[in-house]
Every structure is written in structure tokens, then in C-alpha cells.
Amino acid sequence: MELRRDVFQAIADPTRRAIITLVALQALTPTAIAGNFDSSRQTISKHIQILTECEILGQEQKGREIYYHLNPQKMKEIADFVEPFRKLWDVRFNKLEDVMKNYKSDK
Amino acid sequence: MELKTKVDAREGMQELVITREFDLPLELLFKAYIEPEIVEQWMGTKVLKLENKNHGSWQFVTTDPKGNKHGFNGVIHEFSMNRKITRTFEMENTSFPVQLEFLEFEALTEGTSKLTMKIIYKSVADRDEMLKLPFAQGINMAHNRLQEIVNNIR
Numbered sequence: 001m002e003l004r005r006d007v008f009q010a011i012a013d014p015t016r017r018a019i020i021t022l023v024a025l026q027a028l029t030p031t032a033i034a035g036n037f038d039s040s041r042q043t044i045s046k047h048i049q050i051l052t053e054c055e056i057l058g059q060e061q062k063g064r065e066i067y068y069h070l071n072p073q074k075m076k077e078i079a080d081f082v083e084p085f086r087k088l089w090d091v092r093f094n095k096l097e098d099v100m101k102n103y104k105s106d107k
Numbered sequence: 108m109e110l111k112t113k114v115d116a117r118e119g120m121q122e123l124v125i126t127r128e129f130d131l132p133l134e135l136l137f138k139a140y141i142e143p144e145i146v147e148q149w150m151g152t153k154v155l156k157l158e159n160k161n162h163g164s165w166q167f168v169t170t171d172p173k174g175n176k177h178g179f180n181g182v183i184h185e186f187s188m189n190r191k192i193t194r195t196f197e198m199e200n201t202s203f204p205v206q207l208e209f210l211e212f213e214a215l216t217e218g219t220s221k222l223t224m225k226i227i228y229k230s231v232a233d234r235d236e237m238l239k240l241p242f243a244q245g246i247n248m249a250h251n252r253l254q255e256i257v258n259n260i261r
Contacts, residue, residue, distance in 0.1 A: 024239050070239065072235055072238075072239060073118075082114055082116055082238055084241035085114060085237075085238050085240070085241045086110075086112060086113070086114040086125075087241070088241045089112050089114065089125055089127070090110075090111065090112035090127075092149065092150070093111070093112055093127045093129070093222075095148075095149040095151075096129070096136075096139050096149040097129055097130060097131060098149075099139065099145060099148045099149045100129075100131050100135045100136065100138070100139050100145070101130075101131070103135065103138075103145065
């Protein structure tokens with residue numbers, strides 16, 4: 001019997017986290033994904049299958065190749081994927097505020 | 108606790124809105140966007156060109172910790188002192204298309220102000236790519252750290 005997969009199970013494995021990182025940047029074929037690892041092609045295929053079953057990865061047929069991409073909607077279930085983007089701007093704006101407060105006191 | 112910086116990115120839209128309230132008077136907030144030396148300090152970039160006028164242009168270059176240079180540029184479509192800047196933004200040598208930015212500055216009180224930044228992307232997919240970038244870098248860093256720990260155990 002196949003256990004029901006969930007996203008937390010999917011990201012518990014370091015290899016699967018590495019796969020998520022790769023496809024977050026661009027859609028890739030299984031061959032291209034496997035090319036980044038020392039593990040066998042079958043092992044990587046199994047990881048891709050698990051990530052696809054819990055919908056973290058989506059498939060798209062382009063010509064004869066299948067490309068895998070990150071499903072951002074599903075990633076929201078794990079963590080709000082917008083948060084790091086917000087944080088980046090928050091840090092940047094905090095810096096602006098600090099710089100201008102010093103500017104004010106210099107005058 | 109109310110967040111000072113907010114990001115509103117609705118599902119399926121090719122735009123996003125970043126808002127931030129500053130503990131600064133409007134004039135000082137606006138100055139941070141137009142004085143090259145100040146922009147360099149808070150953006151951590153080198154300003155090659157910054158023409159604050161209608162139909163002006165801008166160009167920045169940032170050096171990453173590995174010493175690689177990254178260029179950014181755009182045109183300033185509309186410039187209105189202490190009110191708004193409408194400009195384009197493009198990352199050079201990347202596949203990301205140019206984006207359109209509407210920056211609106213307003214005074215809240217004598218000593219506080221607000222910036223509303225609306226960014227419009229070429230497509231929904233392009234917007235989502237940009238949103239995902241810091242997220243992807245985050246997992247990448249977490250993964251590298253994990254890799255270091257594993258390597259040390261060996």
C-alpha cells in the first residue's frame with residue numbers, strides 16, 4: 001500500500017530539497033536534474049516522483065521532453081514563499097531609514 | 108505586530124505592490140532616492156548614472172561577494188519632486204524582462220512618510236519568478252549549510 005504523501009515528507013529529504021532549489025530557478029528535464037547529482041538516475045527519478053505526487057513539482061510536455069517546474073501554490077503550504085521577498089525589501093528599507101536618520105543628525 | 112513593509116502579490120496577477128511606512132519626513136525619504144551617494148549607501152550599489160527628470164535614465168552596478176559585477180538600468184519616465192517616480196528596471200545579462208515601477212511618496216505626519224511601489228511585470232510567470240528568487244536563494248543557503256554540517260561529520 002502506498003502511503004499518502006504530503007509536502008512535509010517531501011521536503012524532509014536533503015536531495016529533494018536540492019531538487020526544489022534547482023527547479024525553482026528554471027524548469028528542467030529529469031536528465032538535467034539528475035546531472036546535478038552523483039546518485040543514480042533511478043534514485044533521482046524516485047525523488048522527482050515523490051515531489052510530483054505531492055504537487056510540489058508540476059510537469060509540462062515540451063516537444064519530446066518533459067520539463068519539471070516548481071508549483072509555487074503548493075510551496076505556500078510549507079512556508080509563505082513571498083516572505084523572503086518581503087524580508088529582502090524590509091532589510092533594504094530599514095537600511096534607508098538608518099542612513100537618513102544619520103543624515104538628519106549630521107546636519 | 109503590524110509589519111512596516113508589506114507585499115501584496117495577488118494570485119494570477121502580473122503585478123505586485125510593496126508598501127512601507129518610514130519614520131522619516133517625506134523630503135528625507137525622497138532624498139534617499141535621488142542623491143547618488145545616499146542611494147549607494149542603502150542599496151549597496153555603485154551609481155553610474157541617475158538623471159532625476161522626465162525622460163532621464165539611470166544605471167547602477169553592484170559587485171557581489173565573489174567579485175562578479177551585476178548591472179541594472181532603466182529610464183525615468185516621469186519625475187515629480189517629493190511625489191512620484193515612474194521608471195523601468197532591468198537586470199542586465201539575465202532572462203528577466205524589463206519591469207515598470209510606479210513609486211509614490213506621501214507624507215503621513217510631519218515626521219513620517221509612506222512609499223507605495225507598484226511593479227508591473229511582462230507576465231504572471233515573470234512576476235512569480237521574481238518573487239521566488241529570494242525564496243530559492245534561501246533554501247539554497249539552508250541546503251549549503253546542511254551540506255557543510257554533513258561534510259564535517261564525515
